[in-house]
Structures are given as structure tokens and as C-alpha cells.
Amino acid sequence: MAEAKTNTPDSERLPLPALGYPLLLAVLAACGLYAVFISGPAMRIAAQEQRERAIADEDRQSCEMFGMRSDNAAFAACSRQLAIIRQKQVDRDNAAAQGIL
DSSP, X not given: OOOOOOXXXXXXXXXXXXXXXXXXHHHHHHHHHXXXXXXXXXXXXXXXXXXXXXXXXXXXXXXXXXXXXXXXXHHHHHHHHHXXXXXXXXXXXXXXXXXXX
């Protein structure tokens, strides 16, 4: 029959929580690094593409509401004017955030 060592010094044995916390921190750090370096950029690209699609849909709806179809030059001019309006709004929002307005 195998004998269990009962006279092992306490310094050689680490309690389970002492091993679990560093392991948990290592897993959390790995997940954080994955989120920052791998999925973060992909999520930003996907959000940018979604934003561009939403703006294109809004342009199409707004310009078509005023009788400009997407296959003529008036539609392109309408889209450019909407882009200018959006940029002015961004500029106003930024100025307001900085306390200029």
C-alpha cells in the first residue's frame, strides 16, 4: 500500500487559491490582449462599414424623396451637399464640446 507523506513542509505546497488567482489573471490578460489587438480593429472596421452603409442609405432616401434618382447627376450633387451638411454639424458639435460655441 502506498504511504502518504504527512511531513512535507508547508512551504512546498501551495494552496489552491494561491494558484488559481494568478491563473485567472493570466486568462483575463490574454482575453484583454485578444480584444485589443485582434478583435478590436476588426470591430472598428465593421462599425465604420456599417456607418458608411447607413449614410449611403440616408442619402439615397433623402435625395429620392426630392425626386432625384440614384442614376443621375442631381443625385450626386445632392449627396455632396448632404456630406457638407454632415461635416458642418460635426464641426459645430466639436466646437460646442470644446466650449467655443
